[in-house]
Amino acid sequence: MRTELCRKLGIEFPIFAFSHCRDVVAAVSRAGGFGVLGLNGFLPEQCETALTWVDEHVGDKPYGIDIVIPGKYEGKGEMDPAKLEQQLNAMIPPEHRAFADKILADHSVPRLPEGEKLNVLLGWTAATATPLLRMGLKHDKVRLIANALGTPPADIVQEIHQTGRLVAALCGSAKQALAHQAAGVDVVIAQGYEGGGHTGEIGSVVLWPEVINAVAPTPVLAAGGIGSGAQIAAALAMGAQGVWTGSLWLTTQESDLTPVQKDLLLNAGSRDTVRSRSFTGKTARMLRNDWTEAWEAPEAPKPLGMPLQGMVTADAMARMHRYADKARDVMFNPAGQIVGQINAMRPVKATMRQLVDEYFEAIERLQRLTGDAAE
Ligand SMILES: Cc1cc2nc3c(=O)[nH]c(=O)nc-3n(C[C@H](O)[C@H](O)[C@H](O)COP(=O)(O)O)c2cc1C
Structure with missing residues (x-):
């Protein structure tokens, strides 16, 4: 070997x-x-x-x-690194943030405490x-x-x-x-x-x-x-x-991972994943749920490119992680089709x-x- x-x-x-x-x-x-x-x-x-x-x-x-x-990725090579986040932020239409917010509100996922630091740009x-x-x-x-x-x-x-x-x-x-x-x-x-x-x-x-x-x-x-x-x-x-x-x-x-995520993954079958741009802006495979379905709906805004879509969803992802029990049906669970074989x-x-x-x-x-x- x-x-x-x-x-x-x-x-x-x-x-x-x-x-x-x-x-x-x-x-x-x-x-x-x-x-x-x-x-x-x-x-x-x-x-x-x-x-x-x-x-x-x-x-x-x-x-x-x-x-x-x-x-x-959006803004590659064009932006001043010191002002990157500010300049990218200006490129995000308000309707995207409102749409993400509404999905979480519909599922009663609480807001983060005031002043919580978010890693908006990730890496x-x-x-x-x-x-x-x-x-x-x-x-x-x-x-x-x-x-x-x-x-x-x-x-x-x-x-x-x-x-x-x-x-x-x-x-x-x-x-x-x-x-x-x-x-x-x-x-x-x-x-x-x-x-x-x-x-x-x-x-x-x-x-x-x-x-x-x-x-x-x-x-x-x-x-x-x-x-x-x-x-x-x-x-x-x-x-x-x-x-x-x-x-x-x-x-x-x-x-x-949170116990909620592990439970969802252990119970998922190999047909339960979907490729979606809804979290990061590029196509990624994850467990299908109310969030991924909402972004597929005809009235949904088209996901933005990377890193903009990730900036739209950064707050939602932090809330999903913090309040995993409430976010069970909307959370970000990247996983491949092999989840169907992993049951313990x-x-x-x-x-x-x-x-x-x-x-x-x-x-x-x-x-x-x-x-x-x-x-
Ligand atoms: C939860 C999760 C997060 C991932 N994040 C990254 C990443 O940040 N960078 C990367 O190179 N690959 C990432 N991947 C892809 C893995 O590196 C790997 O190529 C992939 O999981 C292989 O397919 P499998 O999930 O069927 O084993 C991620 C995969 C998963 C499941």
């Missing part, structure tokens, strides 16, 4: 786990995989605390970080993601930096390479993968349609070999829909150097062990078939 990329990173299993939860990241790396902490959404001070915590809990294992510098722009990256680069155990939603800018790739670390980038098509490769990205993550979070239009089984063939010999991690060791075996059989997983870890014991809350270590066991069972199944053919 140890691929070349495992050797490069010094890990036992080619199982990469994306999570916004520091406990999951540390636990995956400790169990022989590679945890990757999603920094998008962290305020700078929270980011430093989380990285220090992972350093202290990951033992001598490596881990990664993930930032979001989209290839395209959806180069100006907000770069400081988080720089913090990550100060932590020695961080050995890989992934970028989502676009090819990382040349100066960022160079800066990371100068520190001796690997750069990875997510893609949803062979064309994007080739652009990443041309920019010097070391590891391409091919995420299929069924994956959780921002996702494209090509299903994993079609996308993975397309990307693997396009960028060979650059290593590719297969993402989107992985929930079992047999799926890992399939990805490695196609030539992937590992798998990149997300939804699988949301309902682990270590995950810091288990520790990360047990999940890792099961993935590895199932992988070897799958290999044995194939070996028995080869044996039959030889007889």
Whole structure:
């Protein structure tokens, strides 16, 4: 199971786990995989605390970080970084905020206490993601930096390479993968349609070999829909150097999601997700609910581009998180179709062990078939 990329990173299993939860990241790396902490959404001070915590809990294992510098977003390159938030705010029509507000009012989700600090811009722009990256680069155990939603800018790739670390980038098509490769990205993550979070239009089984063939010999991690060791075996059989997983870890014991979110995810079937632009402005897969349906209605305003839609929904997201019990039918629950297969809350270590066991069972199944053919 140890691929070349495992050797490069010094890990036992080619199982990469994306999570916004520091406990999951540390636990995956400790169990022989590679945890990757999603920094998008962290305020700078929270980011430093989380990285220090992972350093202290990951033992001598490596881990990664993930930032979001989209290839395209509203105001990109045109705005003064110091006035970014103010200028972007001026681009938001009042009807969008009123529409978001009404959905929450209709569900009796309370307002935040007066004066609560909101991270309105999250890390959806180069100006907000770069400081988080720089913090990550100060932590020695961080050995890989992934970028989502676009090819990382040349100066960022160079800066990371100068520190001796690997750069990875997510893609949803062979064309994007080739652009990443041309920019010097070391590891391409091919995420299929069924994956959780921002996702494209090509299903994993079609996308993975397309990307693997396009960028060979650059290593590719297969993402989107992985929930079992047999799926890992399939990805490695196609030539992937590992798998990149997300939804699988949301309902682990270590995950810091609210009990309401875990309950919704554990009870969801594989038909219960939808791709929607209603939270971030770019198409992302999440659990379908009254919020996603409301934005699909004919009278709904058209979601704005990134990061504007995220600025519209920042207040709503904070309220949903704070008052999860009330927000059950409207909350933001990014997740992939594999949620249908995840029905029990288990520790990360047990999940890792099961993935590895199932992988070897799958290999044995194939070996028995080869044996039959030889007889
Ligand atoms: C809750 C959630 C949040 C995500 N946020 C990000 C993100 O900030 N950056 C990123 O690169 N990928 C993000 N993703 C996508 C994952 O990195 C991963 O590619 C995806 O989950 C793989 O598909 P799967 O969910 O079927 O395992 C997110 C996924 C989920 C489920």
